[in-house]
Amino acid sequence: MSAEGIGARAVRVEDRRLLLGAGRFVGDLAPAGALSCAFVRSPHAHARIRAVDASRAAGATGVVAVLTGAEMAADGVGPMRCLWPIRNADGTPMAEPPRYALARERVRHVGEPVALVVAETPAAAADAAELVEADYEPLDPVTDARAALATDAPALHEDASGNVCFRFARGDAAAVAEAFARARHVTRVELVNNRLIGCAIEPRALVALPEADGRSLTLYAATQVPHHIRRLVAEELGMPEGALRVVAPDVGGGFGYKGKHYPEETALAWAALRLRRPLKWVAGRTESFAADNQGRDHATTAELALDADGSFLALRVATVANVGAYVSTFGAAIPSAIYSSLLAGVYRTPAIRVEVTGVFTNTLPTDAYRGAGRPEACYVLERLADRAARELGMDRAELRRRNLVPADAMPYATPLGPTYDSGDFPQLLETALARADYAGFEARRARARKAGRLRGIGIACFVESSGVAPSRLAGAMGARAGFFESAEVRVDSAGGVQAFLGTHNHGQGHETTLAQILATRLGVPLAQVRIVEGDTGAVPYGTGTFGSRTIAVGGSALWRAADKIVSKGRRLAAHLLEAAEADVTFADGAFAVAGTDRRLAFLEVARAANYAHDLPAGMEPGLDASASYDPSSFAFSNGAHVCELEIDPESGAIALVGYWAVDDVGTVINPMVVEGQVHGGLAQGIGQALLERCAYDAESGQLLSGSFLDYAIPRADELPAFATETDQRHPCTHNPLGAKGCGESGAIGAPAAVASAALDALAPLGVDDIELPITPERVWRALGGA
Numbered sequence: 001m002s003a004e005g006i007g008a009r010a011v012r013v014e015d016r017r018l019l020l021g022a023g024r025f026v027g028d029l030a031p032a033g034a035l036s037c038a039f040v041r042s043p044h045a046h047a048r049i050r051a052v053d054a055s056r057a058a059g060a061t062g063v064v065a066v067l068t069g070a071e072m073a074a075d076g077v078g079p080m081r082c083l084w085p086i087r088n089a090d091g092t093p094m095a096e097p098p099r100y101a102l103a104r105e106r107v108r109h110v111g112e113p114v115a116l117v118v119a120e121t122p123a124a125a126a127d128a129a130e131l132v133e134a135d136y137e138p139l140d141p142v143t144d145a146r147a148a149l150a151t152d153a154p155a156l157h158e159d160a161s162g163n164v165c166f167r168f169a170r171g172d173a174a175a176v177a178e179a180f181a182r183a184r185h186v187t188r189v190e191l192v193n194n195r196l197i198g199c200a201i202e203p204r205a206l207v208a209l210p211e212a213d214g215r216s217l218t219l220y221a222a223t224q225v226p227h228h229i230r231r232l233v234a235e236e237l238g239m240p241e242g243a244l245r246v247v248a249p250d251v252g253g254g255f256g257y258k259g260k261h262y263p264e265e266t267a268l269a270w271a272a273l274r275l276r277r278p279l280k281w282v283a284g285r286t287e288s289f290a291a292d293n294q295g296r297d298h299a300t301t302a303e304l305a306l307d308a309d310g311s312f313l314a315l316r317v318a319t320v321a322n323v324g325a326y327v328s329t330f331g332a333a334i335p336s337a338i339y340s341s342l343l344a345g346v347y348r349t350p351a352i353r354v355e356v357t358g359v360f361t362n363t364l365p366t367d368a369y370r371g372a373g374r375p376e377a378c379y380v381l382e383r384l385a386d387r388a389a390r391e392l393g394m395d396r397a398e399l400r401r402r403n404l405v406p407a408d409a410m411p412y413a414t415p416l417g418p419t420y421d422s423g424d425f426p427q428l429l430e431t432a433l434a435r436a437d438y439a440g441f442e443a444r445r446a447r448a449r450k451a452g453r454l455r456g457i458g459i460a461c462f463v464e465s466s467g468v469a470p471s472r473l474a475g476a477m478g479a480r481a482g483f484f485e486s487a488e489v490r491v492d493s494a495g496g497v498q499a500f501l502g503t504h505n506h507g508q509g510h511e512t513t514l515a516q517i518l519a520t521r522l523g524v525p526l527a528q529v530r531i532v533e534g535d536t537g538a539v540p541y542g543t544g545t546f547g548s549r550t551i552a553v554g555g556s557a558l559w560r561a562a563d564k565i566v567s568k569g570r571r572l573a574a575h576l577l578e579a580a581e582a583d584v585t586f587a588d589g590a591f592a593v594a595g596t597d598r599r600l601a602f603l604e605v606a607r608a609a610n611y612a613h614d615l616p617a618g619m620e621p622g623l624d625a626s627a628s629y630d631p632s633s634f635a636f637s638n639g640a641h642v643c644e645l646e647i648d649p650e651s652g653a654i655a656l657v658g659y660w661a662v663d664d665v666g667t668v669i670n671p672m673v674v675e676g677q678v679h680g681g682l683a684q685g686i687g688q689a690l691l692e693r694c695a696y697d698a699e700s701g702q703l704l705s706g707s708f709l710d711y712a713i714p715r716a717d718e719l720p721a722f723a724t725e726t727d728q729r730h731p732c733t734h735n736p737l738g739a740k741g742c743g744e745s746g747a748i749g750a751p752a753a754v755a756s757a758a759l760d761a762l763a764p765l766g767v768d769d770i771e772l773p774i775t776p777e778r779v780w781r782a783l784g785g786a
Contacts, residue, residue, distance in 0.1 A: 002519065002520065004516060004519045004525065004526040005516055005519045005520035006516055006517060006520045006667065006669050006737075007667075007668060007669070007670075007671070008516065008670065009670060009671050009672045010512055010516055010526060010670055010672075011512075011672075012509045012511070012512045012672075012673065013511050013512050013515065013526065014505070014509065014511040014512065018250070023250040024249045024250050025202060025205070025222070025249060025250045025251070025252060026205035026206065026207055026220050026221065026222045026249060026251075026282070027202070027205045027282045029207045029220055029249075029280070030280075031207060031209055031278040031280070032278075033277065033278055034207065034277075034278040034279065034280045035064055035118050035119060035120060035125075035275075035277050035278065035279050035280070036118070036119055036120070036121055036122040036124070036125045036279075036280055036281070037116055037117065037118055037119075037125055037268060037271070037279050037280065037281040038116075038117045038119070038122070038125035038126045038128070038129040038281070039113045039114075039115070039116055039117075039129070039264065039267075039281070039287075039291075040113070040114045040115035040116070040117065040129045040132045040134065041110075041111045041112060041113055041114060041287075041290060041291070042103065042107035042109070042110060042111065042112040042113075042114055042134075042136075043110065043136075044107055044110065044136050044138050044139075044141075044701070045108075045109055045110050045141035045143070045362040045363075045696075045700065045701020045702065046106075046107070046108055046109075046138070046139040046140065046141040046142075046154065046156070046362045046701060047106070047107050047136035047137055047138045047139055048105065048106050048136065048137040048139065049069075049103060049104075049105055049106060049107060049114065049134060049135070049136060050135040050136065050137055051134070051135045052068045052070075052114065052115055052132065052133070052134045052135075053132070053133040053134075053135070054066035054068065054115060054132050054133075056131040056132075056133065057117060057128040057129065057131040057132045058128075060119075060124070060127065060128040060131055061124060062119045062120040062121055062124030062125075062128075063117065063118070063119045063120075063124060063125075063128045064118045064119055064120065064275065064277070065117075065118045065271070065275060066115055066116070066117050066118070066128070066132060067102070067115065067116045067118070067267075067271055067274070068102055068114065068115045068116075069100055069102040069103050069104040069105075069114070069115075070104070071274075072100065072101065072102050072104075072267075072270060073100075073104055075270065075274065076238060077100070077101065077236055077237060077238075077266065077270055078235065078236045078237075078238065079098035079099055079100055079236070080099045080100065080101065080232070080236060080261060080263065080266065080326075081096065081232070081235070081480070082096060082327045082328060082329055082330070082331060082332060082480075083228065083232070083261075083329045083330060083479065083480050083481045084329070084330050084332065084333035084337070084474070084477075084478060084479040084480065084481070085327075085332060085478050085480070086166055086168060086332050086333055086336050086337055086477065086478050087166075087168075087478055088166055088167050088168065089167050089168060089169035089355070090167075094165055094166035094327075094332055094358070095157065095159055095160040095161075095164065095165050095166070095360075096165075096327050096332075097156075097157035097158075097159050097160055097326065097327075097360075099263075099325075099326040099327070100263070101113065101236070101263035101264070101265075101266035101267040101270070102114060102115065102116065102263070102267055107136070108156055108157075108325035108326070108360075108362055109324065109325040109362050109363055109364055109365075109701070110290060110362075110701060110702055110703055111287075111290030111291050111364065111703070112263075112325070113263050113264065113267065113291075114132075114134055115129075115132050115134070116267050116268075116271055117129045117132065118271060118275065118277075118279060122282075139154060140154040141154065141362035141700065141701030142154050142156075142163070142361055142362055142701075143361050143362055143363050143696040143697075143698055143701050144322075144361065144698065145297065145299060145320045145321065145322035145359040145361055146299055146320055146359075147698075148163040148322075148359045148360065148361045149162060149163065149164070149320070149357070149359060154362075156325065156360045156361070156362065157360060160360055163359055163360045163361070164357060164358070164359060164360075165323050165327060165332060165358035165359060165360055166332055166336060166356075166357070166358040167355070167356075167357050167358075168336035168337075168340065168354075168355070168356045168357075168358070169353070169354065169355045169356075170340045170341075170352075170353075170354045170416055170417070171340075171351070171352045171353040171354050171415060171416055172351055172352075172353065172415065173353045175314070175350070175351035175415075176305075176314045176315070176316055176351045176352065176353040178351075179305050179313040179314030179350065179351045180303070180305045180313075180314055180316065182313070183305035183306060183307065183313050183314070184306065184307050184308040185305075185306045185307075185308075185388070185391065185392060186303055186304070186305050186306070187303065187304045187306070187384055187387050187388040187391055188301070188302070188303045188304075189300075189301075189302050189380075189383050189384055189387055189769075190299075190300070190301050191298075191299070191300045191301075191302070191379065191380060191383060191771075192298070192299050192300075192771050192772065193296045193297065193298040193299075193300070193375070193376045193379055193772065194296060194297070194688060194692065194693045194694070194771070194772045194773060195294055195295070195296055195297035195322070195363075195366070195693070195694040195695075196294060196295040196296050196369050196688055196692050196693075196694060197289060197292070197294055197295075197692070197694045197705065197711055198255050198256070198257035198258070198292055198293070198294070198295065198369055199708075199711075199713055200252055200253030200254060200255055200257075200258060201252045201253050202222060202251065202252025202253060203222075203282065203283040203284065203285060203287070203288045204221075204222050204223075204258065204262065204264070204283045204288065204291075204292065205220075205221075205222045205280075205281065205282040205283065206219065206220065206221050206222070206264060206265060206268045206279075206280070206281045206282075207219070207220040207278065207279070207280045208220075208268040208269050208271070208272035208278065208279045208280075209272070209278045210272045210273050210276050210277070210278070214273065214276060215239070215243055215273075216239075216243040216244065216245075217243065217244055217245070217269055217272060217273055218244075218245045218246075218247060218537075219233065219244065219245070219246045219247070219265065219268070219269050220246075220247050220248075220249065221246060221247070221248055221265060222248065222251045222252070222258060223246075223248045223251070223254075223258055223259065223265075223504075223544075224248070224251070224254040224256075224258050224259035224504050224506055224544050224545050224546055225259045225260075225504070225543070225544030225545075225546065226246040226247065226248045226504065226534050226535065226536050226542070226544065227246070227502055227536055227539075227541065227542045227543060227544060228259075228261065228329070228481065228543070228544055229246045229261060229265055230244050230245070230246040230536045231481070232261045232265075232266075232329075233246075233261075233265055233266050233269050236266050237266065237269060237270055237273070244269070244536075245535075245536055245537040246535075246536045247534060247535045247536070247537070248504050248506075248533075248534035248535075249534065250506075251504070251505075251506035251507075251534075252506070252507070253506055253507050254504075254506040254507070254545070254546075255369060255370045255684070256295070256367070256368030256369045256370055256372055256546055257292055257293045257294075257295065257367060257368065257369055258506070259329075259368060259544060259545070259546040260293055260328050260329040260330065260331075260367045260368065261328075261329045262291075262292075262293075264281060264283075264291075268281055285707070285708075286706065286707055289703065289705070289706045289707060289711070290364075290703060290706060291364075292364070293324075293328055293331075293364060293365050293366065293367040293368075293369075294324070294363070294364050294365075294366050294367075294369070294694055295366055295367070295368065295369025295370075295372070296366070296369065296375070296376060296688070297321065297322035297363075297366055297694075298319050298320070298321050298322075298335065298339075298376050299319070299320045300317060300318065300319040300320075300376075300380055301317075301318045301319075302315070302316065302317045302318070302380050302383075302384055303315070303316045303317075304384045304385075304388055306388060306392070309402070310388070310389075310392055310394055310398075310399050310402050310403075311402060311403060312347055312348065312349040312350075312403045313349070313350065313351070314349065314350065314351040314352065314353075315343065315344075315349050315351070315352045315353070315381075315384075316352075316353050317340075317343055317352075317353070317354045317355070317380060318355045318356075319335065319339070319354070319355070319356045319357070319376075320356075320357050320359060321335035321336075321339075321356055321357065321358050321359065321366075322359055322361050322363065322366060323335070323358045323359060323360060323361075323365065323366055324360070324361060324363045324364050324365035324366050325360060325361065325362055325363060325364070325365060326360075326365050327365070328365035328366065328367035329367060330367055330368055330372075331365050331366055331367045332358055333477070333478075333479070334366075334367065334368055334372050334373045335356055335358060335366075335373060335376070336356050336358065337477050338372060338373035338374070338465070339354075339356065339373035339374075339376050339377050340354040340356060340377075340416060341416055341417060341418050341465060342373065342374050342377035342378075342418075342463065342464065342465060343377050343380065343381065343416060344414035344415060344416050344418070345377065345378065345381040345461070345462060345463055346404055346405055346425040346461045346462065346463050346638060347381065347385075347400075347403045347404060347405065348403055348404070348405050348409075349403070349415065350415060351415055352414075352415045352416055354416070362696075362701045363696055363701070364703075368546060368547075370681060370684050370743075370744055370747040371464075371681075371685075371744045371747040371748045372546075372547065372744070374462065374464040374465070374744060374748045375685065375688070375747055375748045375751055375752075377462075378460060378462040378748050378749060378751075378752050379751055379752045379755070381462075381752075382459070382460045382461070382462075382752035382753075382755075382756060383752065383755065383756075385399060385400055385403075386458075386459075386756050386759065386760075387768070390763065390768070396459055396756070396760075397429070397433055397438060397459060400429060400459065400461060401426065401429070404425045404426045404429065404461070405420070405423075405425055406425075406426060407423065407424035407425070407426065407427065407730070410422050410423060410730075411733075418465065418633075418634065418636070419633065420463065420636045420638075421633065421636065421732065421733045421734060422636070422666075422730040422731065422732060422733050423463070423636060423638045423664055423730050424664070424727070424729065424730055425461065425463075425638060425640075427727070428461070428638065428639060428640040428662045428663075428664060428727060429459075429461055429640040431640070431662045431725075431727065432459075432640040432641060432642045432660050432661070432662040433459075433640075433642060435642070435660045435662065435723060435725075436457070436642035436644065436658065436660040438457065438642065441455075441457045441644070444644075445457075448646055452649070453646045453647065453648060453649070454646065454647040454648075454649055454761040454762060454764075454765070455644070455645070455646050455647075455657075455761055456644070456645055456646075456647070456756075456757040456758055456759070456760035456761025456762070456763075457642065457643070457644045457756075457757055457760055458642065458643045458644075458645075458752075458753045458754060458755065458756025458757030458758070458759075458760055459640070459641070459642055459753065459756055460640070460641045460642075460643075460749040460750070460751075460752035460753035460756060461638075461639070461640045461641075461749075462638060462639055462641075462745075462748050462749050462752070463636050463637070463638040464548070464636070464637050464638070464741070464744060464745065464748055465547075465634035465635075465636060466547065466548035466549065466552060466634065466635045466636070466637045466665075466740050466741025466742075466743075466744070467547070467548065467549050467552030467553050467631050467634050467635035467732070467735070467739075467740065467741055468483055468546065468547030468548070468549045468553075468634065469483040469547065469549075469631070469634060470483070470630065470631050470632060470633055470634070471483050471484055471630050472630075473633075481543070482543070482630070483543050483549075483553075483630070483631075484541075484543065484553070484557075484628050484629060484630035485501065485502050485503060485542060485543055485549070485553040485554040485556075485557045485628065485629055485630075486501070486502050486539060486540070486541045486542050486557055486626065486627070486628040486629075487499060487500065487501045487502075487554065487557040487558040487560070487561045487626065487627055487628075487629075488500040488501075488539070488561060488624070488625070488626040489518070489558070489561040489562055489565055489624065489625055489626070490622075490623075490624045491522075491565060491606045491609070491610075491622075491623040491624065492606070492610060493606060493607045493610035493611060494603070494606075494607070495524060495528060495602060495603035495606045495607070496528050496529075496530070497518055497522060497524055497528055497529045497530070498529075498530045498532060499514060499515075499518060499529065499530070499531050499532065499558055499561075500532045500533075500538050500539045501514065501531070501532070501533050501539060501542065501554050501557070501558060502533070502539045502541060502542010502543055502544065502554065503533050503542065503543075503544065503545045503549075503550045503553075503554040504533050504534045504544055504545040505531075505533055505534070505545070506545070508545065508550065508673070508677065508743065509670065509673040509676070510531060510533060510545075510550060511531045512526075512670060512673065513551060513555075513669045513670050513673055514531045514550075514551075514554070514555060514558060515529035515530075515531055516669050516670060517551075517555050517558055517559060517562070517669065517737070518558065518562055521559060521562035521563070521566065522562055522565065522566070522589065522602060523586075523587070523588050523589020523590065523602055524589060524602060541628070547741070547744075548635075548637065548740075548741020548742060548743045548744050549741065551669055551737065551739045551741070551742075552631065552635045552666075552732065552735055552737070552739045552740060552741055553629055553630075553631055553735075554629075555669070555737050555739060556629040556631070556735040556736050556737055556739070557627050557628055557629035558627075559736045559737055560627035560628075560629055560736065561625045561626055561627040562625075563627075564625035564626075564627060565623055565624070565625045566586050568609070568619070568623060568625065569586065569591060569602065569605045569606075569609070569623060570584050570586055570591060571616060571619065572605055572608060572609055572615065572616065572619065572623075573586075573591035573600050573605050574591075575614070575615070575616040576600060576605070576608060576614065577591070577593055577598050577599075577600060579593045579598070583595075589601060589602045590602060591605055605623070606623050609621065609622055609623040610622055610623065629735070631734065631735060632734050633734055635666060635732040635734075635735065635739065635740040635741060636732075636740065637663065637664060637665050637666070637740040637741050637742065637744075637745055638663070638664050639661060639662060639663035639664060639745050639748075639749055640661075640662050640749075641659070641660065641661045641662075641749035641750065641752075641753040642658075642659070642660045642753065643656065643658070643659050643660075643750070643753040643754050643756065643757040644656075644657050644658040644659075644757060645657055645754070645757045645758060645761065646761070647758065647761050647762065647779060649765075649783060651776055651780065652775075652776035652777060652778070652779030652780035652781075652783065653776045653779075654690060654758065654774065654776065654779065656686070656718075656719065656720045656754075657720060658720055658723070659682065659686075659720050659722050659723065659750075659753070660722075660723045660724075661678060661682065661722065661723070661724045661725075661745070661746065661749065662724075662725055662726075662727060663678060663724070663725075663726050663727070663742065663745045664726070664727045664728075664729075664730055664740065665726055665739070665740045665741065665742040665745065666728065666730075666731045666732045666737075666738050666739045666740035667728060667731050667732075667737050667738040667739045668726050668728055668742075669737075669739070671726070674726060674742045675724055677742045677743045677745075677746075678722070678724045678742060678745055678746045679722055679724065679746065680746065681743065681744055681745055681746020681747040681748070681750070682719075682722055682724075682746035682747075682749075682750050683714050683719060683746070684714075684746070684747045684750075685746050685747040685748070685749065685750025685751050685754070686714055686719060686750050686751075686754055687712075687713050687714045687773075688747075688750070688751045688772060688773065689750060689751040689754035689755055689758075689772060689773060689774060690714075690754060690773050690774055690775065691712040691713060691714060691773050691775070692711065692712065692713060692773055693705065693711075693772075693773050694711065695710075726742075751772065754774070755770075755772065755774060758770065758774045758779070762779070762782065762783070762786075765783060765786045766786040767782045767783065767786045770782050
């Protein structure tokens with residue numbers, strides 16, 4: 001391992017620029033002559049739009065235009081479509097009612113954009129937005145997915161009977177029924193996976209710059225997926241993709257919800273072309289609460305069948321998933337195709353049946369939020385395992401040991417379709433238990449009891465489908481996009497390397513980790529490598545960063561491109577060294593003739609390629625190469641987490657006293673970056689478990705958690721010192737780096753581990769269930785009712 005290559009704890013090269021305030025975010029852009037935009041948003045969760053009177057706003061000082069859905073319809077702007085529609089269990093298409101960037105005729109959630117005000121200054125735009133008079137006919141809302149399925153529930157869409165978006169099913173129902181019939185014990189849980197709000201440090205922002213030809217445009221966006229945004233906005237505006245350039249500069253966090261298409265992107269692009277003026281919009285924090293996609297929101301009934309020895313026989317899961325008012329980009333696929341595929345988890349369960357009903361409600365659309373279907377699946381399985389162990393009088397770790405997929409069973413085909421290629425689930429559990437001193441816990445519990453506190457320890461094991469995703473598989477399940485990644489590498493005459501990728505860096509450290517891959521493969525210093533991402537003008541094809549895919553997929557494309565450069569360099573070196581190409585090796589940044597001292601440094605070969613003074617016959621000048629990589633399968637990261645906590649029985653307050661995470665993320669490119677990713681995921685997962693809950697008023701549909709006064713996220717002083725480590729003994733077998741994803745593991749394991757610990761602490765007092773988040777009030781009430 002080199003000091004800067006794969007495996008090195010290289011300091012993140014982007015941090016100095018960002019910490020010194022030299023980052024370049026969309027909000028920092030100030031194009032000459034740019035106008036400011038403000039959106040008029042619906043104050044109602046459900047209403048008909050009788051009329052929109054913009055006359056007062058249009059006449060206000062500094063206002064250039066007020067645009068509504070009527071003008072958008074007159075210009076032929078099409079509806080927003082999702083990128084991954086799915087099919088119902090009977091093979092019919094799901095319901096995808098039209099959604100427009102500016103509402104037409106009806107609004108279906110608080111915050112839905114109704115009009116766009118364009119003015120000379122942000123203040124003028126905001127003031128004029130207050131003058132737009134929309135006449136609404138309020139309709140009854142419904143915000144709970146289960147309530148929306150009732151026969152007398154308000155109907156949101158004409159083409160979504162019973163408010164159902166889809167009815168998805170996976171697994172062998174007959175085999176499950178047979179296994180349940182012969183089971184000696186059945187454990188049942190009813191769970192709610194709480195709705196979450198993304199809280200990235202930078203709100204969403206856009207700058208739209210029309211070109212002089214009036215037909216093309218550059219859109220700067222705080223997004224994780226520039227290529228997806230280009231494709232979808234161009235589709236809605238009826239323009240060629242080549243006429244739209246999307247650039248995502250520095251982005252202050254994404255967490256999945258910035259990786260989806262939003263109405264504001266289409267509205268600004270359309271308005272900029274219509275007005276032939278540059279436009280800028282930066283969301284306020286309050287606006288973000290009412291306008292950004294949300295996550296999770298499942299209600300699940302799950303049953304686990306076991307034999308007399310505690311072996312799992314079958315699993316039956318029925319989930320009602322709240323998709324919100326409309327189908328977002330991946331809003332249908334995450335609670336169906338993605339969530340269901342992980343419900344085998346790390347366990348040998350021979351028969352599984354999953355049924356998911358996606359339901360429309362008068363709430364913001366749900367879509368990816370860190371983990372995206374995997375935390376929901378982990379929570380179901382681990383809550384079942386804990387309850388089954390208690391009902392059977394068995395240690396929770398022992399029940400898991402009896403049912404984990406062993407390492408010698410790899411590759412392991414689950415009954416739901418995915419095949420895990422590598423991993424040692426039992427070893428990860430044993431390592432985590434040892435690090436947490438699980439064997440000595442009862443002594444610590446006794447000491448806490450004497451001090452008047454309740455102490456609990458919790459376990460969570462999981463597997464996740466990182467490296468999203470095989471295009472072939474996604475296409476077979478209805479996706480309207482490929483999920484390959486592309487990379488281009490250019491080497492200049494001084495040996496400097498530039499790499500262009502379709503991924504995007506919004507906090508993950510790509511400028512460092514991707515450069516480390518090239519430093520390893522090409523033998524060049526890290527300082528000579530420059531990474532370029534987030535620009536569809538520089539990278540023609542790409543997918544973006546989400547689903548823990550950048551290293552496993554983008555990094556693999558980069559490695560392939562570097563391989564091509566080495567191959568071309570070897571041929572040129574052989575020519576210059578007057579040797580057979582088969583005799584030339586490449587290692588440590590130099591081409592050498594085997595068995596001799598004749599060698600050329602990578603820099604010398606790069607210079608020769610770019611000067612083109614003496615090239616082999618038929619070789620083109622330059623040392624550039626491009627490659628794409630489409631994974632043959634997901635990369636199955638996995639882990640085992642242990643949480644220990646104490647509860648004050650008088651107040652219900654919870655204090656985390658320890659958290660141990662052992663993760664298999666395959667080959668680790670940079671241990672420090674991986675630790676940061678795991679720590680961040682743990683903070684968000686703990687936030688879901690203990691603090692965060694997006695709430696709507698059932699009667700009015702109003703968002704009750706519309707600011708940080710009502711929506712709590714973890715602070716540093718509320719978190720313990722995490723003890724994390726990785727196990728690299730089982731790399732991914734089907735990508736050239738052996739890499740698996742690391743960005744979401746903390747958010748997957750933490751909710752289940754924390755809930756497990758809390759319920760373990762409360763079990764002696766008769767409390768066996770608390771809905772997430774496990775707040776002090778809920779603990780106090782549960783203790784009062786126990």
